[in-house]
Amino acid sequence: MSSQTTTLPARPATADDAEPAVEVADLVKRYGRSSRPAVDGLSFAVRRGEVFGLLGPNGAGKTTTVGVLTTRVTKTSGRATVAGIDVSADPVAARAVLGVVPQRPNLDRSLDARGNLVWHAAYHGVPRARRRALADELLERMGLADKATTNPDELSGGQAQRLIIARGLMHDPRVLFLDEPSTGLDPQARLFVHDRVAELAASGVTVVLTTHDMDEAAKLADRVGIVDHGRLLALDTPSALVAALPGEATIDLTLTGADVATLRGRIDAVRGIAGVEDLTGERPDTHLRVRCDGEAGAVLAPVLGAVADAGATVSEVDLGEPTLEDVFIDLTGRGLR
Amino acid sequence: MSAPTAAPRTAPRQAGPGQGRAFLGVLGRDLAVTGKEFGSFISQVLVQPFFLLFVFGVVLGQLGYVTPGYAQLLLPGLLALNAFFVAVQATALPLVIDFSYTKEIEDRLLAPLSTRLVAVEKIVFGALRGLFGSLVMIPVGYLVLDEVAWDLAGLPLAALLLVLGSLAGGAAGLVIGTLVSPRRINVVFAVVITPLLFTGSTQFPFLQLGNLRWFQVICALNPITYVSEGLRGALTPSVPHLAGWICLLALLVSCALFGAIGIRGFVRRAID
Structure with a gap:
């Protein structure tokens, strides 16, 4: 999945592909009598086999959207389907084809790790003879083979998260929803979870994940929808979202030995430079930020010239490529929620 | 995890396993957990009624404060009490904790089963525990009390009454479990459960309360009264008792009323 940030993996197009794995159209959810809806006319479609990221600040409506899609929240209006099944019209059928990894661990602490998987399979009608073998296979895949008889209380955060993912996969869902899958995990556990998600996508399971972590979205998702105040602000591949940002890349220079006006004039004259800002402030050295039209590396030599x-005399050079974070901040603002 | 290029997975596939199997799966989980914790379950079921039975049936009898026939009256009452209470506890307490803190029930709410049926499963499971709790009182009663004689012809009716009483208890537990917040559960148990314990006509015959009319009216509102009185009619008909059909009707109404409120409360808690 090294190229997942650009396009979908090429697959032979069939008529089957025409139907999206997940479709949300004009979805509105208003809780109680609150004046502002949590989800306010959201629309998007997720292709089969795609990893789709919903990115947004806390309270943007991501979890509510996933709640509607996973039949735990009733919509106020609009339409939501999973694998072609309308989740409000037929929640029972929808539950059979979707898997959920919730934001908060909700493992059954009356059962051990294997019991959580085996009973989940029982709820979903997996034949008795296959449940245990399937559970052991998934425990193995998630690196939990030695934890089969451990109580969930004694698992670390990362182990619990992996067990929850394994549980979500026990009934072979067509779409897996992950709500903030790596919040609170240490870097190793995050990487492990990321690898498993990439693996799932490669095996053809559609994945919908919510996150407020830009790096996670950029790394895992084929496409990202940026959501705020219950509305979709942008939807594209991470690289396309970044490319659409005005201002593009930057070169930060720390230097001495010339006055700012002269420097700005000289740098501005270089081709491919969009502008120069003086960020010196109180510092003893001059500090300039050069905004480039294209890649920063391409104009570095002429700028230094x-x-x-x-x-x-230049003492420090810092190249900045814009990231999804810049797109996110550009769209949702800097204010704290 | 088959590759998506294999046989196109078209249109909605068969809606999972069918709700019957999902229901049995969820019920099977609850029974398996009870089996694993059998020791604590059995002590929870036996300790309180055993002491009631011992003090009222044996100690007070030996001291001469109660008449010899009292044990005959008490045992059906304690069967009724256990059927209802064990069911209430089995349903109410875990739900309060599940919905408010652990969210452990979420995985079952995501089973291919309608949310109402998950609620029904909770009632049925509570009722099974209640039924078991009341049945184990029979040998205990025979061992502790020396003067128990039952009319065996009444056993089928007694079984039906216990089933209905347990179901009413499970449904009442669902009402408490979905309406009460965890901060209030202690208060609710103190102000609801204790009065229920002493107004269920378990320790006295309902019809002889004529001189305490106000108390009789309160007892008439307690579903346990109808299990106790019905059981006396079926097993120990010499003790004055309410007519069987009144007891059956009252229990059916309790099941329907608590069931409807409880299931509504459950759906409201389960789905935002």
Whole structure:
């Protein structure tokens, strides 16, 4: 999945592909008598086999959207389908084809790790003879083979999360929903979870994940929908979202030995430079941010040449490529929630 | 995890396993957990009624404060009490904790089973525990008390009454479990459960309360009264008792009323 940030893995197109794995149209959810809806006319479609990320600040409506899709929240209006099944019209059928990894661990602490998987399979009608073998296979895949008889209380956060993912897969769902899958995990556990998600996508399971972690979205998702105040602000591949940002890449320069006006004039004259900002403030050295139209690396040499011509000495160069975080901040603002 | 390129998975596939199997799966989980914790279950079921039986049936009898026939009256009452209470406890307490803190029930709410049927499963499971709790009182009663004689012809009716009493208890537990917040559960158990314990006509015959009319009216509102009185009619008909059909009707109404409120409360808690 090294190229997952660009496009979908190429697959032979069949008529089957026409129907999205998940479809949300004009979805509205208003809790009680609150004036502002949690989800306010959201629409998007997820293709089969895709990893789709819903990215947004806390309270943006991501979890509510997943709640509607997983039959735990009733919609106010609009339409939501999973694998072609309308989740409000036929929640029972929808539950059979979707798997859920919730934001908060909800493992059954009256059962051990294997029991959680085996009974989940029983709820979903997996034949008795296959349950245990399937559970052991998934425990193995999730690196929990030695924890089969451990009580969930004694698992670490990462182990519990892996067990929850294993549980969500016991009934072979067509769409797996992961709500904030790596919140609170240490870096190793995060990486492990990321690898498993990538593996799932490669095996053809459609994955819908919510996150407020830009790096996670950029790394895992084929496409990302940025949501705020219950509305969709942007929807594209992470790289396309970044490419659409105005301003593009930056070069930060720390230097001495020339006055700012001269420097700005010289740098501005270089082709492919969108602008120069003076960020010196109180610092003793001059500090400039050069915004480039294209990639920062491409104009670095001429910019440094222009600086040398002005008689300045550069002490530090810092190249900044925009990230999904910049897109996110650009769309949702800097204010704290 | 088959590859998506295999036989196109078209249109909604068969809606999972059928709700019957999902229901049995969820019920099987609850029974399996009870089996694992059998020791604590049995002590929870036996300790309180055993002491009631011992003090009222044996100690007070030996001291001469109660008449010899009292044990005959008490045992059906304690069967009724256990059927209802064990069921209430089996349903109410875990639900309060599940919905408010652990969310452990979520995985079952996501089973291919309608949410109402998950609620029905809770009632049925509570009722099974209640039924078991009342049946184990029979040998205990025979061992502790020396003067128990039952009319065996009444056993089928007695069994039916116990089933209905347990179901009413399970449904009442569902009402408490879905309406009461965990901060209030202690208060509710103190102010609801204790009065229920002493107004269920378990320790006295309902019809002889004529001189305490107000108390009789309160007892008439307690479903346990109808299990106790019905059991006396079936097993120890010499003790004055309410007519069987009144008891059956009252229990059916209790089941329907608590069931309807409880299931509504459950759905409200389960789905936002």
